[in-house]
Amino acid sequence: MSKPDYITLPLRLKTSDTIFGRLHNILFITTSVLTTLYRYYVHGPESPKWTLRFHVIKNILHNYLSESLPHTTPNDLTEQIDFSFIARYIEMNNLPSRALTPDAGCNREFLIDAAALCMPYRLERYGESGNKLNVLAEADREAGRKISCQVVVGASLCGCTCSSERLLDAQPLCADERAILHFHGGAYCVGERSLTHLYVYASMSQATGLRVFSPNYRLAPAHCFPRQLHDCFLAYRHMLLVGFQPHNITLAGDSAGGALVLALLLVLREMQMPLPRNLLLVSPWVDATCSGRSWVTNQGKDYLPGLTLEDPFHPTRMFYEAGRRLDQHMLEELRCPLVSPVFGSFEGMPPMLVQMGRDELLRDDIAEFVHKVQKQSKEPAVLQSYKDMPHAFILLHFAESAKRAFECMREFLEQH
Known part of the structure; x- marks a missing residue:
C-alpha cells in the first residue's frame, strides 16, 4: 500500500520534535499531574499504601497508555495504518535516557x-x-x-x-x-x-x-x-x-x-x-x-488500560504482527x-x-x-x-x- 493510502490518526502526543510537539507533551503531563493532585487532596488516596508520588506516576502511565494512541480504531482499518510512523511516534515520545546517579x-x-x-x-x-x-x-x-x-x-x-x-x-x-x-x-x-x-x-x-x-x-x-x-x-x-x-x-x-x-x-x-x-x-x-477474568474485574485499579484484541494498537497486535488484521x-x-x-x-x-x-x-x-x-x-x-x-x-x-x-x-x- 502506498503512503497516500494510509489513514490519518488523531494522536495526543508530539508527532514531530518541534517546540509545538514538546508543548503538546508538557500539556499532556501537566493535565495528568493537576488532575491527580485534585483527586488526591479532595478525595484522598486511592490506597493508604500509595503516596502522592505513587499516584502521579501511576496516572501518567495510565493516561499515556490509554490516550497516546487512538484505541477506538476499528480492526477493519488495521491494514491502512502506517505502523512505521507509529514506531517513530512511540520512540519520539519515550522519556530520554540518562546515567544513574551515584547514590543509586x-x-x-x-x-x-x-x-x-x-x-x-x-x-x-x-x-x-x-x-x-x-x-x-x-x-x-x-x-x-x-x-x-x-x-x-x-x-x-x-x-x-x-x-x-x-x-x-x-x-x-x-x-x-x-x-x-x-x-x-x-x-x-x-x-x-x-x-x-x-x-x-x-x-x-x-x-x-x-x-x-x-x-x-x-x-x-x-x-x-x-x-x-x-x-x-x-x-x-x-x-x-x-x-x-x-x-x-x-x-x-x-x-x-x-x-x-x-x-x-x-x-x-x-x-x-x-x-x-x-x-x-x-x-x-x-x-x-x-x-483471564481479572482483565475485567481489575479494570480501574491498574494503570494498564482494559484494551481489547480488536484494537490494532493493542500491544499484542503490535508485537506479534503489526498491520495484520x-x-x-x-x-x-x-x-x-x-x-x-x-x-x-x-x-x-x-x-x-x-x-x-x-x-x-x-x-x-x-x-x-x-x-x-x-x-x-x-x-x-x-x-x-x-x-x-x-x-x-x-x-x-x-x-x-x-x-x-x-x-x-x-x-x-x-x-x-
Missing part, C-alpha cells in the same frame, strides 16, 4: 556481536515460530548486527574493592561469579534504556549483591515477533561464551520481559542447552490473548507457547519466584501459570501477591512494596 549505582552499555552468537534453532515442535527464528539467525550471520546491552551495579557494590571500570566489564569478575540477566518490560514497545528500568536493575543489584545485565532487544511495532526472543537468546549465549556458568545465572524479567524469560527457557529446553540456576519474574505477561487464525497463533508461555509445558524448569500486584489486570493469567508450573515441575514455584499493587509495581522502586519485593528476591536466591 553505576551503569555502562556494551555491544555484543550477533553473528558470532547465532546457531541453528532446532525447534520443530514450534512450527512456524521456529522457522522464523532460523530466518533471523541466518540474516544476522550475514549482516553482522550488534546488540547493545546494559550492565548495572548497585551503589553498595560500587564501593567495593573492585574499581568501577572492572565492575562494569562484560566478562565475569571471577570464575564462579553469579549474575542476573534481566529482560525489561514495556509491552515489547518501550523500556529500552529507560531510566525507570535502570533504577530497577540498580535496586535488584543492591538487594542481591549481584551484577545485572540486560539486552536492549529490538522493539515493536518496528520489529515484530520473534525478534525480541532471538535477541534475548543471543544475550544468554553471550553470557555463556564469555565465561558465566549457567548454574550461576539468574534469569529475570518484568511484564513482557517475564514472557521472554519463559519463552527462552522453552527454547533452551527444546535445544537441550543448559538452563539457568533460577528465575525471578515480576508480573510476567504469560498470556498474549489476555483471557485480527482473525481466528491469528488467535490460534497467539497461543503458541513462545508467544503465550501459559500454553506451554514446564516440566524440568528451574526454581522460580513470581511476584505480582493483586490489583493488576494480569493477575488471573499469572496465577493460572504458576499453578500449572507447581503441578508440572519438581522445583519450587513461589507466587507472591502484593496487596493494592498494580502491574510491574517494582517500576515504582521507591514504594514500600517494591522495596519488600527486592528483599524477597534476595531471600529467594539465597534459598535456591
Whole structure:
C-alpha cells in the first residue's frame, strides 16, 4: 500500500520534535499531574499504601497508555495504518535516557556481536515460530548486527574493592561469579534504556549483591515477533561464551520481559542447552490473548488500560504482527507457547519466584501459570501477591512494596 493510502490518526502526543510537539507533551503531563493532585487532596488516596508520588506516576502511565494512541480504531482499518510512523511516534515520545546517579549505582552499555552468537534453532515442535527464528539467525550471520546491552551495579557494590571500570566489564569478575540477566518490560514497545528500568536493575543489584545485565532487544511495532526472543537468546549465549556458568545465572524479567524469560527457557529446553540456576519474574505477561477474568474485574485499579484484541494498537497486535488484521487464525497463533508461555509445558524448569500486584489486570493469567508450573515441575514455584499493587509495581522502586519485593528476591536466591 502506498503512503497516500494510509489513514490519518488523531494522536495526543508530539508527532514531530518541534517546540509545538514538546508543548503538546508538557500539556499532556501537566493535565495528568493537576488532575491527580485534585483527586488526591479532595478525595484522598486511592490506597493508604500509595503516596502522592505513587499516584502521579501511576496516572501518567495510565493516561499515556490509554490516550497516546487512538484505541477506538476499528480492526477493519488495521491494514491502512502506517505502523512505521507509529514506531517513530512511540520512540519520539519515550522519556530520554540518562546515567544513574551515584547514590543509586553505576551503569555502562556494551555491544555484543550477533553473528558470532547465532546457531541453528532446532525447534520443530514450534512450527512456524521456529522457522522464523532460523530466518533471523541466518540474516544476522550475514549482516553482522550488534546488540547493545546494559550492565548495572548497585551503589553498595560500587564501593567495593573492585574499581568501577572492572565492575562494569562484560566478562565475569571471577570464575564462579553469579549474575542476573534481566529482560525489561514495556509491552515489547518501550523500556529500552529507560531510566525507570535502570533504577530497577540498580535496586535488584543492591538487594542481591549481584551484577545485572540486560539486552536492549529490538522493539515493536518496528520489529515484530520473534525478534525480541532471538535477541534475548543471543544475550544468554553471550553470557555463556564469555565465561558465566549457567548454574550461576539468574534469569529475570518484568511484564513482557517475564514472557521472554519463559519463552527462552522453552527454547533452551527444546535445544537441550543448559538452563539457568533460577528465575525471578515480576508480573510476567504469560498470556498474549489476555483471557483471564481479572482483565475485567481489575479494570480501574491498574494503570494498564482494559484494551481489547480488536484494537490494532493493542500491544499484542503490535508485537506479534503489526498491520495484520485480527482473525481466528491469528488467535490460534497467539497461543503458541513462545508467544503465550501459559500454553506451554514446564516440566524440568528451574526454581522460580513470581511476584505480582493483586490489583493488576494480569493477575488471573499469572496465577493460572504458576499453578500449572507447581503441578508440572519438581522445583519450587513461589507466587507472591502484593496487596493494592498494580502491574510491574517494582517500576515504582521507591514504594514500600517494591522495596519488600527486592528483599524477597534476595531471600529467594539465597534459598535456591
